[in-house]
Amino acid sequence: xxxxxxxxxxxxxxxxxxxxxxxxxxxxxxxxxxxxxxxxxxxxxxxxxxxxxxxxxxxxxxxxxxxxxxxxxxxxxxxxxxxxxxxxxxxxxxxxxxxxxxxxxxxxxxxxxxxxxxxxxxxxxxxxxxxxxxxxxxxxxxxxxxxxxxxxxxxxxxxxxxxxxxxxxxxxxxxxxxxxxxxxxxxxxxxxxxxxxxxxxxxxxxxxxxxxxxxxxxxxxxxxxxxxxxxxxxxxxxxxxxxxxxxxxxxxxxxxxxxxxxxxxxxxxxxxxxxxxxxxxxxxxxxxxxxxxxxxxxxxxxxxxxxxxxxxxxxxxxxxxxxxxxxx
Amino acid sequence: xxxxxxxxxxxxxxxxxxxxxxxxxxxxxxxxxxxxxxxxxxxxxxxxxxxxxxxxxxxxxxxxxxxxxxxxxxxxxxxxxxxxxxxxxxxxxxxxxxxxxxxxxxxxxxxxxxxxxxxxxxxxxxxxxxxxxxxxxxxxxxxxxxxxxxxxxxxxxxxxxxxxxxxxxxxxxxxxxxxxxxxxxxxxxxxxxxxxxxxxxxxxxxxxxxxxxxxxxxxxxxxxxxxxxxxxxxxxxxxxxxxxxxxxxxxxxxxxxxxxxxxxxxxxxxxxxxxxxxxxxxxxxxxxxxxxxxxxxxxxxxxxxxxxxxxxxxxxxxxxxxxxxxxx
Numbered sequence: 001x002x003x004x005x006x007x008x009x010x011x012x013x014x015x016x017x018x019x020x021x022x023x024x025x026x027x028x029x030x031x032x033x034x035x036x037x038x039x040x041x042x043x044x045x046x047x048x049x050x051x052x053x054x055x056x057x058x059x060x061x062x063x064x065x066x067x068x069x070x071x072x073x074x075x076x077x078x079x080x081x082x083x084x085x086x087x088x089x090x091x092x093x094x095x096x097x098x099x100x101x102x103x104x105x106x107x108x109x110x111x112x113x114x115x116x117x118x119x120x121x122x123x124x125x126x127x128x129x130x131x132x133x134x135x136x137x138x139x140x141x142x143x144x145x146x147x148x149x150x151x152x153x154x155x156x157x158x159x160x161x162x163x164x165x166x167x168x169x170x171x172x173x174x175x176x177x178x179x180x181x182x183x184x185x186x187x188x189x190x191x192x193x194x195x196x197x198x199x200x201x202x203x204x205x206x207x208x209x210x211x212x213x214x215x216x217x218x219x220x221x222x223x224x225x226x227x228x229x230x231x232x233x234x235x236x237x238x239x240x241x242x243x244x245x246x247x248x249x250x251x252x253x254x255x256x257x258x259x260x261x262x263x264x265x266x267x268x269x270x271x272x273x274x275x276x277x278x279x280x281x282x283x284x285x286x287x288x289x290x291x292x293x294x295x296x297x298x299x300x301x302x303x304x305x306x307x308x309x310x311x312x313x314x315x316x317x318x319x320x321x322x323x324x325x326x327x328x
Numbered sequence: 329x330x331x332x333x334x335x336x337x338x339x340x341x342x343x344x345x346x347x348x349x350x351x352x353x354x355x356x357x358x359x360x361x362x363x364x365x366x367x368x369x370x371x372x373x374x375x376x377x378x379x380x381x382x383x384x385x386x387x388x389x390x391x392x393x394x395x396x397x398x399x400x401x402x403x404x405x406x407x408x409x410x411x412x413x414x415x416x417x418x419x420x421x422x423x424x425x426x427x428x429x430x431x432x433x434x435x436x437x438x439x440x441x442x443x444x445x446x447x448x449x450x451x452x453x454x455x456x457x458x459x460x461x462x463x464x465x466x467x468x469x470x471x472x473x474x475x476x477x478x479x480x481x482x483x484x485x486x487x488x489x490x491x492x493x494x495x496x497x498x499x500x501x502x503x504x505x506x507x508x509x510x511x512x513x514x515x516x517x518x519x520x521x522x523x524x525x526x527x528x529x530x531x532x533x534x535x536x537x538x539x540x541x542x543x544x545x546x547x548x549x550x551x552x553x554x555x556x557x558x559x560x561x562x563x564x565x566x567x568x569x570x571x572x573x574x575x576x577x578x579x580x581x582x583x584x585x586x587x588x589x590x591x592x593x594x595x596x597x598x599x600x601x602x603x604x605x606x607x608x609x610x611x612x613x614x615x616x617x618x619x620x621x622x623x624x625x626x627x628x629x630x631x632x633x634x635x636x637x638x639x640x641x642x643x644x645x646x647x648x649x650x651x652x653x654x655x656x
Binding site for chain 2: 013018021037040041042043044045046047051052054055056058063064087089090092096098099100102131132133134136137139140142144146147148156158219220236324
């Protein structure tokens, strides 16, 4: 598509048409040695070595982001980040993403340009190539991202591999995005750090592969909240995960939000989702640098079935996020 | 998830929750040797040989289907079919799909069950495994499907490979889905064959790989209309594609729809989209059995630039479908 750069930013998608939207989303993509066929044909062709790991996430306007809270660039970045985090949690190295872009016809080109800038920036940060996708009309802006990657010769790190005696460790932040949501929901824009965390998660890129290399026995990314996501590990592994409350420090912005909202800061840390930290289990002594040990894995027993405890007890507010609003 | 089969079909997604929706969508999936890790972890792991081919399609309620026109099973089938067609058009063999399922909370479980039946049936017909995905809330039912496959040692068949002297051949139907749309739009339900074609395309599974094996020089699937999609081949290859009107037969249901609506049946055949036939170019004499030769490839010249002609002339109504409604 020639000339798309010359179109005015105020032009709507209805005015410029589908091909110009595709041209905007794919303009200036850097070449990558493993991308044999990029955007523009019926499919993309990638060089992959060994087993392929894939995951898909859909981000829907007013469900995963709000246009009033996030800049277009934030939305583009978040769509890539949350998806690559899933591959990190498999111990894989992400190499490519495929994008479904659905938007209302009245959206302006400048919005797509800014979203594209964020999308491309996060792809660069994560080391992945945008290789293709689909563009379609919709009522609500919706981004569907599929990520592809490889295991570099290692076995995948599943949720089911945690063993009694392992330690539980965390890489990345929890509670920040939830604190940001609490702030934004009340109409505030600060503390700025948690608002930014809600807009774009800081995924610890490369740390999933490093954890796999170090021998992680099980791993998840924290999308629904630490207790909820470790609950998946506990039930898939048939173990008790027991966290130590005093292993967590309450960072200053979370203290501020807790003080302002009356929330327990540990509720934020333990049940807040959307930060996409990595939580993994390791044999004691095998925890890689930069990970914080926050608990241990125990066998189920007469006192406790498979599940997550904090200091040996059930955490009172341990509910994850349900997309359809069902009680858990 | 135990017990999801026992839930009443009238229960809403809000009542049963996200995990029950996932359990419904993935219940009873057949095992597949190349699926090393299926649904239920952070990502799926697949065995792939050689370069990977991937494509993504998003189907949005009231854009790609209407709930009043299609059964839930049709929608599930269509989502897989249109996507696998893209891999066929690359000459690839599809092996797996990843699903993004976005639906309103008031949707009933029985709808998901019926959609799942169609989804699984079409996966079986196409020879692909459903390996994972994402479930989320949305206002409009939206299915995002990413297909993955391999090339079985062949190079991909691109849009850019058509050469002067090649012939153009077609495998599958055109005009049927458009005729069905014309009928449904007027409030009718017959001829039944075209209505069914609008609901679920009949993708010629395996014929893309067969065409590649036979030496197809370029290929597309016909999603936007034969003239529009061959237009992509013509411009990517820098050639003139000249179709012969009398190479097409007007099937009986298309005659009936044309007679009832006053449309030119050749408009349906040449510009109707959504049947996902395969259109390819071959060296003369290399056309595989079952394909219909409908035209030839010529060099651009002083009389004609890269593009598609019918009997040497521009077809008057040669506009494809634009998702944002832009004029072409």
